[in-house]
Structures are given as structure tokens and as C-alpha cells.
Amino acid sequence: MKQAPVSPQTKPAASYLDIYLDNNATTPVLPVAAAAAMQCMQQQFGNPSSSHTTGIKAKATLEHARSLARRVTGAGDGRILFTSGATEGIQSSVVSALLALREQGKGGPATLLLFGATEHKAVPESLKHWNSVLQLNATIKAIPVDQNGQLDFAFIRQHAPAAGLICTMAANNETGIKQQLTELENCIRAANPAVYWLVDCVQALGKMSLKLADTTIDYAPFSGHKLYAPKGIGFLYVRASAPYQPFITGGGQEGGLRSGTENLPGIAALGAVLAELQRTDSKIFQPEQTLWDYRADLVAALRYVFPQLLLNSEQPYIVPTTVNFSVPGFYSKDIMDLFDAAGIRISSGSACSSKVPSSFVLDAMGLAAWRSQGAIRLSFGPAMTAMECADACNAIRALKSVVNKHCLVVTDATPTLEIHANGLVQLKHEDSCSYLLIDAASSQALVIDPVAALVNRIINIVQGRQLQLLAILETHQHPEQQPEQQSAALLLRQALNFNQDDCDEFGWPTGTEQLNLANLQLSRLATPGHCAHAISIILRRQQKAIAAFVGDVILPGGIGRTDLADGNATVLQHSIRKLAEQVEPDTLLLSSHDYAQRFATTLQLARQESELFDKVLAGQAAANWQQQLNAQTALLQQASHYYCGLVEVAVTDASRLLDKTELAGVLQQQPALQVVDVREPHEQTAGPLQQHLPAVTEVLAVPLSKLCDALISGQLTPGRPLLLVCRSGNRSLLACKVLRRFGFATVYNLNGGMAMLV
Template sequence: MQKPVVRPQEIYLDNNATTPVLACAAEAVQHTMQQCFGNPSSSHSTGIKAKVELETTRQLARRLIGAGSGDIVFTSGATEGIQSSIFSALLHARRSGKTGPAFTLLYGATEHKAVPQSLEHWDQVLQLGATIKAIPVDQHGLLDFDFIRAELPNTLLICTMAANNETGVKQDLAALQQLIRGVAPAVLWMVDCVQALGKMPLQLAQLSIDYAPFSGHKLYAPKGIGFLYVRQGAPYQPLLAGGGQESGLRSGTENLPGIAALKAIFQQLVIKEGSVFQSEQQLWVYRERLLSALRSVFPELVLNSDSPYIVPTTINFSVPGFASKDIMDLFDAAGIRVSSGSACSSKVPTSFVLNAMGLPLWRSQGAIRLSFGPAMTEHDCQQACQAILALKTVVNSCCLVLSDASSTELQPVTGLVQLKHEDLCSYLLVSADTSEVIIVDAVLPLASRIAHLIQGHSFKVRAILDTHLHKDHPSARPELLTILADLVEPAQTDVLGWPASVLSLHMGAYQLERVATPGHSPEAISILVREHEQQKFAFVGDFILPGGTGRLDLQGGDILAFQHSLRWLNQQLEPQTLLLSSHDYAQRFFTRWDLMMQEQPVLLQVLNTEATPHHWLSELQRQTQWLQQQAGHFCGVVEVCDSDATAVIDKEQIRALIQQYPQLEIWDVREPHEQAAGALSVYLPDVVCKEVPLSVLVQQVAAEQQHKAQALLLVCRSGNRSLLAAKVLNRAGFELVFNLKGGVALLA
């Protein structure tokens, strides 16, 4: 497939996280810093001009949100507004003698984490001892009114949202008010309005909301500025005391440049004609166009929130068979900025918002948030749609979705492919010469991806094998046999998928032989793979793990059988053979016999003693538990450090590195769909870049056994995966492995 010849233009579609600063706002900031820089508390003319700017902005804010007689307090942003509101409400409760677990603090289960964490913080600091409860939501993200009604009589503070930052779901504030005031007229009520301004109408004076925080950087103003609405008569205790600014409600000299930016934004929101902000009707039109482009690329796309429950500027979707990282990496390589709407964790990231809505786990793990701002233009929308539609060729050529793409458009697949889901590993062994594939230890979360890859290339499936009966997860073999029925050779097999009455499997240059290796489980086998008569790989399942061993204390585990199997493998394996496990808790990708013995000295005892092995069983189990605690899914944040590479260099040092090592090879370790969406050669046009995705890193290690002194510069999207690859290569004996700091993100 033809690679892009120009750098992808950045298409920013993550406006719920932050927005660019509008030109008019930036101009206002510059003007204020240089021309209207006075301190609003000063009594001279320069200060008076600043004070007028401040109060004009306050009045505009009051008008926009329908504040009535409520106070508008300028803050550093939403977090300060949330803190001030919760602190004030809880201090009021404490002064009123309402303490202890009989009293509750309510918040919506889909609230931004700033809310429950602030509730916990101030409840502890003020020693209130109240019970903090999350209000459940339904599948649409709407709050459970029955739950609220039951809890309100003992509630001190209820916190809800106007619009959700991940899903765009908006709550019916009028209906909430009717419920809240009908049951508990005096309860304090905070509404997070960060995602509301410019996207939905607000008339706070018509509601009995006590506190409403707003943030400037979510609506085209700079970071570090926001404001808080406080209803007249609501208890309020300043967090900051000192100079008495903001009528004593928030001391500290006001951020006048930020406030001037807010003024420019507010003026655009107020005017009817010629505003940069679009009508709600136009925003829905943009949403439909973007959604149409997304569905063209991903026909199976599922929306996680939809009309009529949302503001139009958020599209939250999942695609069957895709983790959120897959789509984010694809989009980012093409210059399209979206988010998963949730932070990475040690496992596949999930959205707590979608979990609270009761959506299936695959949707939560695969959720993508595309968010645009209310100032999007026709041109912006057209560019975004074109950039998204351009990915259709990429996903087709990489077989991420099934298509009628011709074979000449497909990204080549050959040799060993290692696919991961959390700490689980699945493998494809592909013979390009015969267009055949053998699948080993397939797991259900990867079944769709495996099937698409095989169907897209029309590979004949020689066999679908398991190394053992997996205790912690179901095998995907039955499902793959159904999906790939037209491509699988019909044959009688044993319980692990090995063809009956066959001692070895032949596929092109590969020869596979099974060896019984009970211990972890009685039926377990290891599969030895030779290529052109040279032993290259051994699929060892959970018998041996990179850095540990499989559990021996589960049902079917046998420590004597393990000892016998270990000795048998010791005789069968060759020094260069790479051992491939079905779990990789420590992100080591593979191990070798010599590495295994270095990292696990206890195994030497197993090999060299005839004594009863019970005395080392506890040590093996301790290692297994340690590995499981290290479990980390490779989702963009991995446990790596600069020392994993020979050196970490920045982009300005690349030329010097090439001069120092004229034979330097640059490896792009991003996945094929990322490479196809944004080739590294676009950013490094004068150097030769080799495409070595992490999924074929083990294949590359096997192929480069004789070239371990070769100098390598590894590059990925952010610099994390390349550091992980550096760690793997270092462990394999490669001597000069450099990492590009910041990866493609900083090259771009």
C-alpha cells in the first residue's frame, strides 16, 4: 500500500479534555498583559480600568448562566470551584452538628473523579464521618430518581452534573430540582457545569442549585481560569483568605488576563449574529457527519450514548474486537486526536462511567470519546471527516475489519505474530509460501482480531492448538473453528486441537512437534517449532513463564511431573530457542533456557536434585505471585525507565547518533495499522526506517540472533513502547539499543 508522503495534519477532536484558545481570547490575554495590566484592587486609573474589565466579565457570566442575585467568584478552574463548594457545604454541616455515618453525601456514579475524591478528602479533613454514596445510573447514564428519593432525608450534600465529560449525557436539572426540593428543601446541591456552557441552555436563577463550578479551558479560554456560581444565601466559606479580593470570597490577586479571555468568549456567546459559536442545530449536523465517517471506517460501531440524552458535541463509541488503545493509536498516527475517556491502568483501561451504566465490558474497554467544540466550523468538520474516512484503506489493508481489499493492498504477514490481551498471549505462525497459518493459545478477546487477519489474507488454517486446558480463561478454539470453518482443514483432533494420529505438523518451512510436559496440568504439551531444520521456538503454555513458572497448586498440578517435564525439556531444547508462554505477566515477551535458569535459580535445584521437590514448591509459588503482581497491560503507560535503553536521545541527536554509528538501524515498533496511517519516513525522510511492530518483535529477535552488536534506534508513538522493546532486546543480548524520547509525538 502507498505510504503517505506528507505529514498528517492534526485534527483535534478531544475538546472535552481541553480546547485551543480562540484567537479573540488570545488577543484579549495579550492586550490585558501589556495594556490593561493593572491590579483591580488598586485605586489609580490603571487599577480602575482593570476593575472595570473584571466586573464587566462578571456581569457577562451572570447573564450567560442566568445567575440572578447569586455570586460569581473567579477561580483557577473547576477543581477549585468543586473544592470550595464541597468544603463550604461540609463545614456548614459540621457547624450544624450533623456528623456521623447516619448522614450521607451523594454524588452521581458517573461524576468526574474530582467530585468523589473531594468529598472523601473534606469529609476526612473536617472529621465529618458521613457516609458517601454513589447515585446509580441507568443504561442511558441518567440518575436513579428512586435511589435519590430514598436517600435525600439524611443527605447533607448532593452532587450532580449538567453534562458528562465522557458520554455527553445531560441530566434533567428541572426534574432533579422538583425531586430534591420536594423531599429535602434544605439540602445543599452542587451541579458540575464544566461541560455545559455553550452546549446547553442554563438559567440557574430558575433553579435552586447552590453551587455550580465552570472551567475556562473547556470553552476556548486558557488553562488556570474559571468561575463558581454560588446561590444567594448558600453557605460559603472561602478556601483562600488574605487580601479580601472577590468580595472576600476568594483572596488573591485575580487572574486578569484569564478573566479577559473569558470576557472575549462570553461576548461571542452573547451575540446573535457573527458569533464563532454554532447553534445547537448546527452542532447536531456536525455530529451526524462525523458519525457517518466513523461508521464508514467501522461498520460495526456501537454508540455508548446517544440522542436524546446527550449534548451534540460528544460521540462515545466502541467497536467489537477493538480495545480503545487500538483505535487511539490508529487515529493518533493519522493525526486525529481522540481519547479513551479514561486513564490507563495496569490492565486494559476501562471506563468507570460506562461500567456504572451497566454496559458490557468490551464496550467499556473499547470506548473512544470523540469530542468537538461549539466553535467548530464547516471547514473543521469537513477536514475531520476526510481524515477519518482516509483510515478506511488502512483498517482494510491491515485486516482490522473485513473488506474486499485486493491482496496487493494487504500488509504482509509472515512468521511469528504475538498478540496480547492484558497478560494473555496468543500466537499466529504464518507460512507466506503456502498461505497457511497455525494458531496457538488463542483467547476470546482476540478471536475477532485473529479471525479478521486470517480471513482478510485468506490463509488456510492448518491447525488451532492449545498448549493446555486453560484454567483462568476459556480457549477461543471453538469460536475460531466456527468463524473460520471455510478455511480450516477438517480433521479429527484431540482435546488440545492436535490432529489425531499425527506426530508432527508440517507447514511450509516449519515443522511442529509436540512434547508432553505435564506439571501445571496433566494434559499440557509444549510445541517445538523448527524452521529449515533449525529449532526456533517452543510454545510452552503455562509450564514456563518469562520470569517464573505456571501454578502447581491448582487442580491437576503435579510437582513431580513438573520436575520430570523440566528435565525432559532440558534435553530437547537448543540454546537459541525462544520459549513462548501463554501468560506474560512481566511484559518480557519470551524467555530462553539460559535466561530462565539465570532468573530462577530454584529451577537449577529442580534439575539437579533427586530430593522431594516440596521444599522448592513454595519458592516457585512465591515467584508466580510476584509476577502476577507485576501484571501490566501494554496500554501506553508501561513499567519502563530510561535505563532500559543504552541511551535515551531526543530528535536533535539523531544525526549525531548516525554519525557515531553509520550502520545504525531505526526500528519503528508501532503496530502495522499505525505505520500505515502515519509512516515514520514522513518525519525522518532522509533515513531508512525498518518496521518492526511489537507483535513481531520475537520473530525479529529470532532472525537477528547473529547481529546483536548492531546499533538500533527504537521509535514508537510516545517513547514508552520503544523503551519496552529496548528492555526486551537488552534481555536478549542486544548491546546497543537507543530510544527516541517522546517518539513520533515529538517528531510531529
């Protein structure tokens, strides 16, 4: 089923603003800062170390910026030296403190290096690195925080006496949580007056009052690009009595504390920002109460779209410019993709992972896993205008119709049954797969292999689309190894009030040999071996097997393991061969796990991609392949989570990566080229692809969740060249790899995705 063509004449115009709400990551450069940098490059370009007039003028610019930094931070007689940014400031501070400790004869496991559990990774990684390089061999410990992100003072009182360095932060980059520096200082100094103290002040500048000279803070790094200056410039405060060893030596710039020709344009730009920041009548930086008002407006807009939203940090523990929230039933990527499609730039603040990412900051605060995995950070700067706030709120509120339409939240609104609410839907959580078969005409559906983490999503689809469930099916059961798999089907039945009394252990209606959904017929086949209780569900259309839900009997790129308590290699081989008699070589085989991100396989592909599978299907005795399978399974047991089988990964790629500059020419040269949008439906609605493409007559919407449906329905045909597009180019590249496996010869990927078009 194809989406209606969109002609160039009726193509929708770009209708959204680029709403940037990720200021904790980086900020745009203020016009006054850009002008100062340009003037410096063109008119005050001298080397500050030169003694002639041009150099003297450059030196004056540098020292003026230093004076401003001193006044804004209340540095007093402390040293201010310009750096490339916060990471350099942190590194040089840590090195200075550790060298001083070594000179004092301190080190070894008895000496502690303490850091807040929610610190930016630059701090603990720097501690680990230089503790090893300098061979101090001290013990590094994280200071716990409570659910409000506040450091544990009892822990500090207990461990600070043995500490040589304590690292904390003024305001957290993910949550906006600020530490009570006065109380923290009293706690630290009461326990150890001599310990060195580093405070990461990157997120504090422009958001908190700082009077460093009135404290015993030894080191305080700052970064320019977090407050409207260019990247590559920052400064470091060093208390007058604190030890400091130059991290970079050479020509003796910065009074010998940081050699290398100064980044004068960056310093000039930073100086312009600091000058504006210290003005009491600034027309750029907003009063604190105005920032709190902006935050309240933004939170209200978010709650309008997501009524169940929970804030992960809140007053009185935060600076006003950060909103960290989670929504039940959503992972951070879901919301990020939705917002980005609508032109709203936010971030997750989560650690990168091949699994569902989670926030180590929220984990340290002891918040529930779903909040950590769904955490979203919305951050604005202290120079936000009332118009920018209003535009952001309007853009966020406009998403309510999108999330309602696509059942991201359940409403009383009449459901809109578009293309994506029909046919086969493949939902994924990490390596696990759940399937829905939906017939939009009759509003009937089946669920196969529900996963606990996807239950809420499935409930939203069923209730939002007002679907009548014919069955909730499972292909296999692991009572001991996978209790969550068992509870998922039960939880779904209970939530949807689905009668399970007339079903067998797999959810199959008793006394029924075949289930019918529109023109599709489903039958079951006993396929034990991976475990004692397993079936495969064969999907036929007009007597032809078009797909089979095979559980963990066959995996995309591998075979199910047989070393479980109820596994049996000989039985598994019999099941695979029996299944092969019921399906075609090109029948799509849909597994309950997809470790290699291949989405599906076929008998033909399985034989090509796995020597082991070929032996099994060829009927070789189990003695010829079971030992190999067990050895490979043993390696999988060392992984961090449960695996149900072996996957051998093959390397594939797109036929070609297209850059933005090539796009118009390729589309003109190849009129048969089909543009395919593989983003999820809510992204496609929030930000249509057509408005960014030149003279495209048709865009086919095939979300990754409908990729298998497009294969079995013939919506995608191997003979036609395809150009796949997603938000960043990553998901479309994954789709390219999948389609190449299935025989698509010409599959292009748009390099960088839609992000390079907007």
C-alpha cells in the first residue's frame, strides 16, 4: 500500500521554526560576541606577546577579558587563566592537585580521591587517567547523592579526612540540580581543612551568583560555549594558595601557567559575553524570575502534550534553565525523534549504549529505571527572549495532535486509521521483538510474543485504535530463564480485560485449528528443541506461507541454543526440518529476538549466513554440529543479558551514500528512484520529508516497524532503486543493510539524513 503522491505544486511548505532547547550542550554565539571575534580577527589581530602597538592592543583585549572574568566570578586575588574549555581546566586542575599530593608523599590506597556520583564524565575519567599515569595509585570513590541529587554530607564527613582531592559541581548539566556550596564547604572544611577542592562551574556561569574569593574552592573551570561564546575558549580559576603546575608549557604565555599563543578571537568573544553579563541593565540576559517564568511555561506546554509527565528535578534544588523529565511508556529516543522531526532540538542526557540508554545521573539519584531510560533534558539559556519562549511552547503544544493520532498516548479522540495501523507491525525493545497483526477494515488484531517493556505501547495501540483482539499469542516459554516474558502476556491480558480462560498455554484459542484475520490465515506447528514448550505460527495468504513467527527456533543469522534445562539439539533439528516443509525458501521468518538488527530471515538466507544452520537443515547428525553450537553459546553466556541463541554477523552496506549536494541530480537522472522515509509514523507526521526534497513526486512511508510488512506485502520490490531517508542517516543505513540481504540491488542512503536537509 503506497502513500498518496505529493506533487511539487502541492508540496507543503516548511512550517516550523528551528526551536533550539539544548543549551546545556552548547549555545549559539551572541551577535555581540561574534562581532567582537570578527573585529579581533580583522582589526586587532596582533599577537599579545608582541611588544609593538598591534601586539599591545591585542594584549589589552586579552587582559580586559581577564578582568571581566575576575569580576563576574568574584575571583579576588585568585588566578584566571584562559584555556580551550572546561575539559582542559579539569585536567590541569587534577594534574596539579595530584602532583602536589605526590610531592607531599601522599598516595596509595589509603589516599582518597572523591567525586560526586553525578559529575560530568570528564571529572572521574580525568581522575582515573592521571591517578594511573602519575602512579599515585590512590583510591577513587564516588560521593553518593540522594533522590534530589544532593551530595551525601555524612559520606563526606566520613571520607574527607583521608581525601587528597574532592571534586564536586555547582550545577549539574543533565538535571540542573545545584549544590548548596556554602553548606558543602562547611562540611568539607570541618572534616579536612587542607583537602584540595575542585568545583565544576560550567553550568553555573550566568545562572548562579559566584563569589569564588569568598570560598575555599581551589579550582573552578568554566567553558565559553556553554554561555554564548564560541567553542574552544574557556577559563580556569585557581585560588591564590592552591598549587598549580602548567599543563602546557612552551612560550610562557599566561604568566607561564598555560603556554601557546592565546585564542584571542575566542577571548574577545568571551569578553563581550562577560561584559554583557555583568551589566545591571542588560537587554540580553534575563532576570532570574523571568527565567523561572519561562520554565513554568515550558513545563506547562510539556504537560499539555504528556499529562503523565514526571519531573526528575525540581525546585528548590535546581537552576531555572533546565527541565529534566520522563513520561511513562516512553524511552528518551521516542520523544527525541518526535521533537526533532518537529524542529525542536532537545537531548536525552543519557549514556550511549547498544541497548536502551539510561542516565547515570538519574541512576545515581536512585530513580526508577523507566525514568532513567526515558529521561529528556530541555535546556534554555539565560538570554532566551519572551518570543523564543512563546515559539517553543507553541511548537511543543502542536505535538499533542501527533501523539494522539499515533496512539503515543491514549485519548478519547476518534482514532485515525492510516497506513501504519494496518498489516504487520514489528515492535522492538533492545534485542526482543513483539508483533501485531492488524486489519484496519474490521478493527481486529492479534498480538504475538509480547515483551514486558512494550506492553504499554501495545495497550496504547489497541485502545487508541479501538481494536478487537482475537488472541494474545506466545511462541515459547522459559519459566525459569525469562519470567518477564511469561508475565508480559498475562499483564497484557489483564490490562485489556482479555478473556484467557479458553486458551492453551500459548494463548491459542482451544478447539481452534486456524485463526483468520481478513484474508490471512494463521496455523500453528509444534517446534520444540530450543525449549520443551514451543510453537511456530505460520501466516498464509491464499494458501501461500508468506511469514512464520518462529520464536527462538531460528534467529536472523543463527539458530536457537539448546543447552538450556529443557533444550534438546536432536528435537530442535527435527523441528527446524519440519518447519522447512511447511514454508517456502523465501517465506519471511520472524523471531522473538534479533541480536544482529536484521529484522527477519528466510530459509534461503539462513543457509547462506550460517554454516551451522546449513548442517542442521541438511540433516547432519547432531554430533556434527551440537558441540560447535554449545561452544559458541558458552561465549554468549558471558554477555550482560540473556541470549536465546547464536548469531553470526555478516557485513553489508548501502549501495551508495548520497550527499545533500548530489540529491537533486540523482533524482533527476533516475526518475524511477523511489524515496522511502523509514522514520516512525509520528516523526513523519511531525515533520514531513517532502518539504525538504527537490521536485519529488512521491515519498513512500515505510517505518522500520513496518519494514517486514513492506516485504511480505510487496510494497517494496527488489527491482526498483531506492533512496532511504531517516532523521540522522543511521536507521536508513540499517534498513539499507536489511534490504540488501533480501536481494535489493540498488539501495542508496542519504548521508546525514534529514538533519542535513533542514
